[in-house]
C-alpha cells in the first residue's frame with residue numbers, strides 16, 4: 001500500500017523510519033512513496049516534494065499521513081485528501097479537534113478512515129481502548145495526564161527542583177513540545193485531546209473553545225511545597241464525564257495523591273484512566289510524546305487500514321525457546337536436590353540458585369518430587 005507523509009519533522013520522520021525499516025511482514029506491505037516538505041533545501045531523498053498536488057493526484061497513494069501540525073494548511077490538505085478518496089492518518093489534535101465534524105462527516109460520506117491514535121497520549125493505545133470499551137458498554141468517564149511536555153516540566157520541577165523555563169527548553173529539545181509551546185503549558189493541547197477522547201468515548205463533538213481550560217504557566221516551587229505538605233503532587237489533568245444532559249469536559253492542574261497512579265507518572269509519560277460498568281476502572285500508561293512513541297501510534301493506524309483490506313495472517317508452527325538464565329528462590333523439604341546449583345542458603349529449607357534457564361530449574365523440580373515446593377524467579381536489580 002502506497003502512502004504519503006506530510007511533514008518530515010519529529011513525528012513524520014519517526015513514521016518514515018519505522019516504515020522504511022519494516023521490521024514485520026505486515027509493515028513491509030507499506031511503502032512511503034512521497035513526503036511533502038516546504039523548504040526544498042531540506043529534501044532528504046527523492047521521495048520529497050514541495051507540491052501537495054503530486055500527492056493528491058497520485059492514484060497509487062491510498063493514505064495521507066498529516067504530520068505538519070497547526071490548523072492550515074494541515075486542514076486543507078486533510079480535507080482534499082479525503083475528497084480525493086484517500087484515507088487520512090493524523091497526529092494533529094489541534095486541527096482534528098477543531099474541524100472534527102466537517103472531516104469525519106466527509107470521511108463517512110466517502111467510506112474512508114481517519115486514523116487519529118497519535119493525536120492523544122502519544123504511543124499509548126488510548127483511542128483504540130476507548131473504542132474497544134465503547135463497543136461493549138458506554139464509557140462513563142475518563143481522566144488523565146495527556147501532555148508529555150507539561151508532565152516533563154512538572155516532574156522535573158518536583159523531583160529535581162528545576163526551574164520552569166529550563167524544563168520547557170529541555171522538553172523542546174527532546175521533541176516533545178508543540179511548535180508554539182503555549183499550547184502545552186496553557187492546557188490547550190490537553191483540551192484538544194480531551195475533545196477527541198470525548199468524541200471517541202461518548203460520540204459527542206464539543207467545541208474546544210467551550211472546554212474550561214487552565215494550564216501550568218504560573219506554577220511556582222511554592223505551589224509544589226504546599227502540595228508536598230499534603231502528601232500530594234501537581235499534575236495537569238484532562239477529564240471527561242458523561243452526564244444526564246450531555247458531557248462535561250475540563251482541563252485543570254490537580255493536586256493528586258503523590259503515591260497514586262497519576263501522581264507517580266513522570267517525565268514525558270502520560271496515563272489515561274477510564275470508567276465503565278463491567279470493566280470498572282482501567283488504566284493505560286506509556287510515553288505521551290516523542291518521535292518514535294508517537295510514530296508507533298500513527299503507524300498502527302496505517303496498519304489497521306491495511307489489515308482491513310488484507311486476509312487474516314497465517315500462523316507458523318514454532319517451538320518455545322528457553323529464555324535467558326535467571327536466579328530462582330526455592331523452598332522445599334527436598335532442598336538437598338538443589339545443592340549443585342545453590343548460590344546462597346536462605347534457611348534450612350530455602351535457597352537462591354545460580355543463574356539457570358527455566359528448563360534447568362524444571363529438571364530439578366521434577367527430581368525433587370515435592371508437591372509443596374515454592375519457586376519464585378528473582379528479578380534483576
Ligand SMILES: NC(=O)C1=CN([C@@H]2O[C@H](COP(=O)(O)OP(=O)(O)OC[C@H]3O[C@@H](n4cnc5c(N)ncnc54)[C@H](OP(=O)(O)O)[C@@H]3O)[C@@H](O)[C@H]2O)C=CC1
Nearest residue numbers: 007008009010011036037038067068069091092289290294
Ligand atoms: N512531537 C510529539 O511528540 C508529538 C507531536 N504531535 C503532533 O504531530 C504534529 C507534528 O508535530 P512534530 O512532528 O513534533 O512537529 P515538527 O515541527 O517536528 O514537524 C513538522 C514538520 O512539518 C513541516 N512543515 C510545516 N509546514 C509545512 C508545509 N506547509 N508543508 C510541508 N511541510 C511543512 C516542518 O518543516 P520545517 O521544520 O522546515 O518548518 C516540519 O518538518 C503536530 O500536530 C503535533 O501536535 C502529536 C503527538 C506527539
Ligand SMILES: N[C@@H](CC=O)C(=O)O
Nearest residue numbers: 147148149177178289
Ligand atoms: N506537545 C505534545 C505532543 C504530543 O501530543 C505533548 O507534549 O504531549
